[in-house]
Amino acid sequence: MTVGFSNPPRAARAVFATVAAAVFMSNLDLFIVNVALPAIGRSFGGSGLGSLSWVLNGYAIVFAALLVVAGRVADRSGHKPVFLTGLAVFTLASAGCALAPDVGTLVTARLVQAAGAALLMPTSLALLLDTTAPEKRAGAVRAWASIGGIAAGLGPVAGGLLVEAGWRWVFIVNLPVGIAAFALGAKVLPSPGRTGAQRSPLPDLFGAALLTGSIATLALALVKAPEWGWTSAGTLGGLAGAVLLGAWFVLRSARHPVPIVELPLLRVPAFASAAAALTLFTVAFAGMLLGAVLWCQGVRGYSALLTGLAIAPGPLLVPPVALRIGPAVARFGAGRIALAGTVLFAAGILWWAATLDTGSAYAGSLLPGMMLTGLGVGLTVPVLTAASAAALPPARFATGSAITSMGRQIGAVLGVAILIGILGTPAPGHAVAAFRHGWFAIAAASLLAACATVPLVRAPRPAAGRTPDIAAPQVEAPDDDAADVAGAAKAVKTGTA
Secondary structure (H helix, E strand, O other), rough: OOOOOOOOOOHHHHHHHHHHHHHHHHHHHHHHHHHHHHHHHHOOOOOOHHHHHHHHHHHHHHHHHHHHHHHHHHHHHHHHHHHHHHHHHHHHHHHHHHOOHHHHHHHHHHHHHHHHHHHHHHHHHHHHHHOOOHHHHHHHHHHHHHHHHHHHHHHHHHHHHHHHHHOOOOOHHHHHHHHHHHHHHHHOOOOOOOOHHOEEEEEEEHHHHHHHHHHHHHHHHHHHHHHOOOHHHHHHHHHHHHHHHHHHHHHHHOOOOOOOOOOOHHHHHHHHHHHHHHHHHHHHHHHHHHHHHHHHHHEEEHHHHHHHHHHHHHHHHHHHHHHOHHHHHHHHHHHHHHHHHHHHHHHHHHHHHOOOOOOOOOOOOOHHHHHHHHHHHHHHHHHHHHHHHHHOHHHHHHHHHHHHHHHHHHHHHHHHHHHHHHHHHOOOOOOOHHHHHHHHHHHHHHHHHHOOHHHHHHHHOOOOOOOOOOOOOOOHHHHHHHHHHHHHHHHHOOOOO
């Protein structure tokens, strides 16, 4: 039976509860695993940061590579079965993570977990829109988008509380949420009929493998560089291999009828600028989050709970800033707001570089930087996300969203790998200097993101109703839900939502 937006509000609320639980669970996972990383290392005999980094990077790499593939599979097979399959895989893989006897098994379970997240995330919004009346869809998009901000605010403290009971609880907590969401979703999620899009071909699977290999090889080279040596054959060979695989991926994407990345979209200046800035900013954000956790627990000796409390003010600042930024965007433009956000983020990191020491007080060193970075995230991520969507016609919103999401996952991999490559294993008494170098690298990534926003600052605002001309090899028919989401993104951008 098909469930549509004509259903009573109770059915729509049940669908939102199901989707929100799944999206919240997958977003929360990022923050609580970061807080748990030092405890995981101690549990497995003092595993080094290089090995532990794959608990984070393995997840991000697989998620990035499968995101577009999963979206196309959902188009062919239906959103409900793919969403439920992803939810089941994520939940079962969480159990595997909780039971892992060593780092290798944990990383493997995290790869499976990422595959589940890749299946459920692209379908979650579509399912929500299936039960939302057209005039309420902009609000549904904002509510859906706010889930990530709420998870970011609660994640550090929740992670600290769970780690106090044992790091395995970081994954065990997913089980009741996942089981309840699956049981409810099987009953209430809409099952729309098949469309022409469902008969479309799968995207380039070999291209996805090339992308995975390129990112993984680059991350491996960066993480192992302190151990192997930055000019060693292993490091240089890994960097060269990453470049070659990446070039092969780009060439294949240019020729394949259904590529993982539609390269013509990158010729839309506003979209390319926003996507590049988001990727670079995520490099900085991922490095900041992991760096703050390692500093608090490794240098200052904080417990996991105290670390979560110390980090929480920054993420907690993101949702209120993001929800109130619309009028400022309407007045000053998306480019200027994003530029301000990236600069503020860099200022927060540079504050840490100038003030953090083994004896520095939290209120005068870590806290001001955390507040500046939280403000920067709130000004940057939602604005650039909306700007990238508003730069594309409705028929390309879903594809463009997948590209920006993929870019953010790649940025997260690079941020973690670069930070760990810089930190290495500092000699006794040199931890502060090592972290200072890491802070400078993170600030540089945020400033590069600021540079990437310059075309958005200079670009004239598009006329009402005008969409950019994209020379795509295949143009999909406009999709009503995609159009609604694109409209919501434009409303956020102009401050009318």
